Amino acid sequence: MIRGLLRFTLGRESEMLKVDNLESGYRPMQVLWGLNLEVKKGSITSLLGPNGAGKSTTLKTVFGSVLPWNGKILYEGMDITELPTHSKVEKGIVLVPEGRHLFPNMTVKENLIMGAYSEEAAKRQVESFELVYSLFPVLKERTKQRASSLSGGEQQMVAIGRALMVRPKIMMLDEPSQGLAPRLVIQVFEAIERMRGEIGLSVLFVEQNVETSLDISDYVYIMHEGSIKAEGTPKEIRALTDIREAYLGV
């Protein structure tokens, strides 16, 4: 209710990220065919869909590790379509990629420090460490351990923690629950909610885990074959039985 009111009063300004008619792929194969989506400030938005729908490609194109072919990406109203990834990171956009991509031979602490690479982030490093350790207390006991020696769940925490060290305004996560035990899945989703609650982070995440995703999302997009097929609040999506069956298999 309050969130709805906020969205209404803030109107346009509440838009964190807007993707407009985006096309991209891996030449010569086109994957995204005119994709549209929006992430409101301080919201948790999820992007669901079957394997191969182009969800990862969407996040990578927004982040810039895959180049857009066509369309626009707006961030806080600013056109960032052509920006290189490092400039996007400086502006506050970060990606927790599929497969985590930690630095395997660096310790947990070194991995986190790398997240604070930009000069702005480096200044706030101490504060960021506290934030990360309060979200994931177990990492505090692992600071000197090599990233490659951690369990899958702990590695995912380091990946999210490293992305937080960047001091982002929006975090995109690609299947954060992949390969995790149910207990850890809950922990990761809780962390996502806490990041939104405590630092007002906007979140856009991709998941296969439909039920849990619907539980924590404010808004949901369903994608198939490179474009959005349905969107709505979790409640609306739950009501769309045929869409859910066709694209999510639940």
Next chain:
Amino acid sequence: MLLQQLSGNLTQGLILGAIYGMATMGLNLIFGVMKIVNVGHGAFIMLGTFVSFAIFTYLGLTPIVAIPLAFIVGFALGSLFFYFIIGKLTNAPELNSLLATFAIGMLIEEVTKFIFGSEWRGFTWDVGRVTLPFTVLPITKIYAFIISILVVIALYLWLRMTRSGTALRAVVEDKEGARVCGINVDRMYALSFSIGIGLTVMSGVILTFFISVGLNPYMGGAYTLRAFVIAVLGGLGSPLGAFFGGVIFGLVENGSYTLLSLIPGIEPFSLTRFVTFFILLIILLVRPTGLLGVK
């Protein structure tokens, strides 16, 4: 007598190995960051030997001066080749960059031949010698050893202590992870290529401190092969591994020479290569990723 000869040869091997190792660090740096194998590696070592030759013979200066100069020349050439060629191939299939570095190597060779001609060159730089109990060492070789060690330490400190060095290590460990941290990966590519070529040309100068004759535009091939072996031995992509790989290579090459020459009826020099490769094989069987390589 034998022990004395062996210790003498091992001392030479240690020094030469340190130079080999130093001469492979640039190759390994470039490979570690970009996964590009610089097939033209030896040509840049050759270029360094000619920088040293020119400084000494034409300008009459001490070849020590050639060390920073060679680094600067190499860095500039590296930047140039990166900007116009290599940088455009970072996403292309591996064969493209292989052919490109091969072509660049040939270009360096032909330009050197155009300037210096194709005959064998050499010079004698004599600053005295020290007599050790088991061998006599020219002081230039001691210079070569000390400078190689200093270069290794400098590279190590750069990678460990500085912001750009740390960023470079991050790119070596995981390129995508580095992007996520806001590191400009393309700039790290350029930096690693320029520094890698700079180190390689510089190593050519240091090589002339050990042996300053037999310089020729086409001498690089043998060094390319050695560098490949040393890089694999030390661990592909690890500059420090390359150094230790080089030291082991030098010790084995020279040590086995002494021992092989004891066997009557064989030609020890050609067999050293066999022994060296045999030991490489054994090390790789025990540690498939090389001495300091990571999986």
